Amino acid sequence: MSTTTMLQPKAMRDTLLLSVYEAMLRDDNVFFVSADFGSPVLDKIRADRPDRFINVGIAEQNLINVSAGLALEGFKVFAYAIAPFITMRCYEQVRVNLALLSEVRPMNVNLIGVGAGYSYVVSGPTHQCYEDLTVMRALPNMQIYSPADQVMAAALPELCLAKNGPKYLRLDAQVLPVLYGDGVDGLDAGFRILRTGTDVCLVATGYMVHTALKAAEKLSATGCSVGVIDLFNLTSFAEDRLQQEIASCRGVVTMEEGFRGRGGLDAMMFDYLARRGTGIRMLNVGVDGGYRFELGERTVLHEQVGIGVESATAKISSFMQTL
């Protein structure tokens, strides 16, 4: 982590779009379609590749359908909008023209959804996004990426361009601390081990990786050995290696910025652990209590719904006493 401080913190959206921009300069087959959603980097794409950039307007159904049509003509497409809208406003289009159609015809369409979890803090539940992992997981060929920092986000476009099929990239809208200042490699594994521990292993995704690291610090101060894993690929990861990592722990804790018990990361880990026959105990940290309209700092909101550092640490601590 020595070079961490050398990187200027940026929104993962901007580092990812910069990679897309660079790919568009190299490859005329890359197309960018936005549903009237911007970024300073997007202005570079609009200026330097105007023939490969389209703004469909506030029209997510058409965003997906036009992207599908372009992909059928051989373009590799990035479609861009706010996370709840690109996943749920046009779910039927995603299902039919991306998931279903790509089973018959090769397509490369990458949905970039910005605003995971509570990242649009003051905008309320229409713009916050706690259901996207659930609905996108339901599509059997949708690949889901949920990076936790700007370096990982920047590495994803190259991966996406090399791999056909529909993909969903779930991005945080805020500037988060850099985790991978030394770079990321071995992305095929689908996860990164950030801490090793023997008592309990925290498996988190996106913003919650940062919460997990803080909770692990607090718990280790009380003498617990806590591991932290950043699971950034929610559809395909090195299952054997993950099992090796968690096998030495007495319990696993999933941590997500989405509704608990509704089919997100927790369901994915339930399925994984059951299939592997590990018998390992699990605690799920996710949003409790449904939709909320309170205003406040993200960390405050997180404590209210049970996923903040303090509440997560308390839950994990109680869980560990039962192991």
Add this chain to the structure above:
Amino acid sequence: MSHNNELMYLLTGKARWVWEETLKLHRRSPETRVASSLSPIEIFVTLYYGGFLRQDPANPRWEERDRCIISKGHGSLCMYPVLADLGFYPMAELEKVCQEGSFLGGIPDPVIPGYETVNGSLGHGAGVGAGMALGLKRRGKSQRVYVVTGDGELHEGSNWEAFMFAAQHRLDNLTVIVDNNQISMLGPTDEIVSHRNLAAKFEAFGWSAREVKDGHSVEEINDALLACRADTSDKPRALIVNTRKGNKVPGLENAPLSHVTAIKSDVIAQLLGEKA
């Protein structure tokens, strides 16, 4: 406009043959939607046999083909004999519609050679077609994109997002053909949510719109498609073709609930002039 009599004779004959074959398919597989498959027959016959689509049945995904999206998936049973006749797959496949192991289902999917996209779910063709038309333009290609949709299907708002988009980007290589049979599943579209004047609507959206009064006249459709092709404007083209749901089947034609009505075998036998 002077007609190529030979072509009109061919198209008329093909339309009659497709009508008969569609009834036979329905007799073998009564779960198919026959009424909405009888209204677009002359549209498909003129498109596919009239020289408007460059296609290679031996290579359905031939890059140089004109794209035809059959957005009104349910109502395209009549395409099964057309594609078989053109050589996309053997005629024998028509015997297996809706049977185990067949690729010809009650609602078509792009596993069928000749079908571009998923069509069973309505309101997708215009947007995907617009994306294809844009892609072709960006690659400097001259192929055209045709989308055949029903009028009931136009209740889906996604169509209108696509229509605005296509006009904005001057997709003059895109033609949307509306099989305007004016009946949805539960009755006349005018009584459900009226489209009022569809051609005027398309014009207001920035399209070049034309209307075919008798959608069961191959001459009229042929003339209109030629006019669409000859149009020198940079607008996308809309062709509103006024048709009859359940065309030429007594009791079915223009019946409000014809969408889910099956035709009895003896009626089909009579229509086909078969001896008892």
